[in-house]
Amino acid sequence: MLAVQAPVPVPNAINDVPENAPEHCPGTESELAGKSDACDGCANQEICASNTPKGPDPALPFIRERMSTVKRKILVLSGKGGVGKSTFTAQLGWAFASDEETQTGIMDVDICGPSIPTILGIASEQVHASSSGWSPVYVQDNLGVMSVGFMLPSAKDAVMWRGPKKNGIIAQFLKDVDWGVLDYLVIDTPPGTSDEHLSIVQFLKESGIDGAVVVTTPQEVALQDVRREIDFCRKVGIRVLGVVENMAGFVCPGCKTESQIFKPTTGGARRLAQDMGVEMLGSVPLDPRIGKSADYGVSFLDEYPDSPATTAYLDIIDRIKEILGDT
Amino acid sequence: MASTLDTPVARRLRLVKHIIIVCSGKGGVGKSSVSAQLALSLHASTPHARVGILDVDLTGPSIPRMLGVNGHGVHQSSDGWVPVYADGRDARLACMSVGFLLKKKDDSVVWRGPKKNAMIRQFLSDVRWGELDYLVIDTPPGTSDEHLSLLEHMAPVHERLSAVIVTTPQAVALMDAIKCLSFTRTVNLPVLGVVENMSGYVCPCCGEISNVFSTGGGQEMARQESIPFLGSLPVDTELVTLLDAAEPEEAPDAVESGEAGQRSFELLQRYQKTPSAALFKNIVDAVVRTLPRVEERLS
Numbered sequence: 001m002l003a004v005q006a007p008v009p010v011p012n013a014i015n016d017v018p019e020n021a022p023e024h025c026p027g028t029e030s031e032l033a034g035k036s037d038a039c040d041g042c043a044n045q046e047i048c049a050s051n052t053p054k055g056p057d058p059a060l061p062f063i064r065e066r067m068s069t070v071k072r073k074i075l076v077l078s079g080k081g082g083v084g085k086s087t088f089t090a091q092l093g094w095a096f097a098s099d100e101e102t103q104t105g106i107m108d109v110d111i112c113g114p115s116i117p118t119i120l121g122i123a124s125e126q127v128h129a130s131s132s133g134w135s136p137v138y139v140q141d142n143l144g145v146m147s148v149g150f151m152l153p154s155a156k157d158a159v160m161w162r163g164p165k166k167n168g169i170i171a172q173f174l175k176d177v178d179w180g181v182l183d184y185l186v187i188d189t190p191p192g193t194s195d196e197h198l199s200i201v202q203f204l205k206e207s208g209i210d211g212a213v214v215v216t217t218p219q220e221v222a223l224q225d226v227r228r229e230i231d232f233c234r235k236v237g238i239r240v241l242g243v244v245e246n247m248a249g250f251v252c253p254g255c256k257t258e259s260q261i262f263k264p265t266t267g268g269a270r271r272l273a274q275d276m277g278v279e280m281l282g283s284v285p286l287d288p289r290i291g292k293s294a295d296y297g298v299s300f301l302d303e304y305p306d307s308p309a310t311t312a313y314l315d316i317i318d319r320i321k322e323i324l325g326d327t
Numbered sequence: 328m329a330s331t332l333d334t335p336v337a338r339r340l341r342l343v344k345h346i347i348i349v350c351s352g353k354g355g356v357g358k359s360s361v362s363a364q365l366a367l368s369l370h371a372s373t374p375h376a377r378v379g380i381l382d383v384d385l386t387g388p389s390i391p392r393m394l395g396v397n398g399h400g401v402h403q404s405s406d407g408w409v410p411v412y413a414d415g416r417d418a419r420l421a422c423m424s425v426g427f428l429l430k431k432k433d434d435s436v437v438w439r440g441p442k443k444n445a446m447i448r449q450f451l452s453d454v455r456w457g458e459l460d461y462l463v464i465d466t467p468p469g470t471s472d473e474h475l476s477l478l479e480h481m482a483p484v485h486e487r488l489s490a491v492i493v494t495t496p497q498a499v500a501l502m503d504a505i506k507c508l509s510f511t512r513t514v515n516l517p518v519l520g521v522v523e524n525m526s527g528y529v530c531p532c533c534g535e536i537s538n539v540f541s542t543g544g545g546q547e548m549a550r551q552e553s554i555p556f557l558g559s560l561p562v563d564t565e566l567v568t569l570l571d572a573a574e575p576e577e578a579p580d581a582v583e584s585g586e587a588g589q590r591s592f593e594l595l596q597r598y599q600k601t602p603s604a605a606l607f608k609n610i611v612d613a614v615v616r617t618l619p620r621v622e623e624r625l626s
Contacts (some may be wrong), residue, residue: 079386079387079435080354080355080387081353081354081355081356081387081467081468082353082354082355082356082468082495082500083354083355086499111469111471112352112468112469112470112471112506113352113353113354113468113469113503113506115353115499115502115503118498118499118502119499155502155505155506156505156506156509157506157509158352158470158506158507158509158510158513159470159506160470160471160474160475160510160513161471162440162471162472162475163439163440163441163471163472164440166471190354190468190469191354191355191386191387191467191468192384192386192387192467192468193386193387193435193436193437194385194386194437194438194439194440194443194472195439195440195472197437198437198439217355219567219571220392220571220572221359221360221389221392221393221570221571222355224389224392224432224433225387225389227432227433228386228387228433228434228435228436229435231433231434231435232435232437235435235437236437250528250537250539252530252532252533252535252537253535253537254530254533254535254537255530255532255533255535257530257532257533259530259531259532259564260564261528261539261562261564261567262564262567263564263567263568263571265568265571265572266571286539288537288538288539288540288541291497291499291539291540291541292497292541294497294499295497295498295499295541
């Protein structure tokens, strides 16, 4: 059969045409919503035309109030899964909290696969409600954590939620959790660029996000997703603090030779940072003890202070503080 | 029961014999690379096997790059979208991904659930898959919109569905894999077995095996949950390099040219030389063996 050379139209990534909308729907947020010719006969024409549903999310004022006592909000992102977002988030939290004066919070918005509780060694804890809201789980006095993992009846159960329900819980994490006064709130995200990411950006728009740290591994398959993630940050207007390259190089414990498990076939994160015009924050070598520490829920930085990976982590964290102007 | 339903998806998938969903709760454990290997190995298993691979990871499609068809476009025919054939003119390895639909390969796809749902429906109902022996479906991490949509749209062909769960040996990944398993049980999706990926790394210098992400966790999980264990795969740098570099230079119009077919054919040959290919053969044998048994139980 003869194939016709007609490219398939790709819908604009961030528009708001509902799935059941008529052809040529201008989008619910458009000036022409409910008024264009295409809207004639659409069941929702009146709703669109009347302007009422466009009002801001009722949760927004509460989020703004709750977030007014949070000084810095940092997102940890990566298009690809399993590159070490959660591990990095945990190290970042631990490093900030190593100063007793610094109040730190970690929020895990990976709803379907929350790993933060395990990595921080608080997997069996539960969230308690008080008159001022849900209390985060404290790893130490100045490090509070909130994750959907604390709310599940069993760790084995799958969380099979579609977008709107995930958004609901994210809004609750921001408005109902009694974060108190925080110097840093580090937000761990799931892989991809979807509901969770859009929601967190929308909910925090008014309070402002200080920046995003993008985590990657050196191989091209991961880098291509990271380029998309940076593209996403630009589309929604989040400042990219820089790129962290994880699992770069592996030192054999037997012969001490360094080899590349995930080969940077296309120049790795350094090249990506250059091409995309973002800062390269550093490379963390692959140390099997990092994964072990995460499984046991202990701080890698405290357990192995002399590992090259620890030095790399600390340098990156110092640089992040410097960029934010906190040193 | 459901098989009597006549939907566009059911009609389109009428000639597809087996549908294998590759999933894992955790990201970056090698779902896409296992899917790609599964497709390549099934393709090589008999000289006439027709295999399809559908990438429903909409916000992070990796399959096009891994199969060396990055930058190709999808064409439309009177009979629906024509998948991209990774093996060129042989047309036995059909491939479909949102990656083919992007104008620029670095564009981010920022979609909420309903749009992802619509895209998945189109992939299942509008793509001219034709007659296939196996359709391998690569999924994104988690158990959310994509997975629910997939299962919903494929309800009419439910008796031909089965799943392979991929995990790495460390506890953090296993926890998510168990969540994924509980998902398959909730939606009554039969599990062919567990593949443990990234189990050990052989130092290229001294040959010592390091368990970078520990080892044995997948096997232990399979035992505890009484599901078949399909095998473990070590970290294979040759495979990483192969799947990474398997990109022909930007040649969106090279689909019809024999050159593209030549290159991809090469991919299969090169794949068969990697240490993983030999190990994967056992996994595929186990999959093919288990398939009829699992499907029988469903119908």
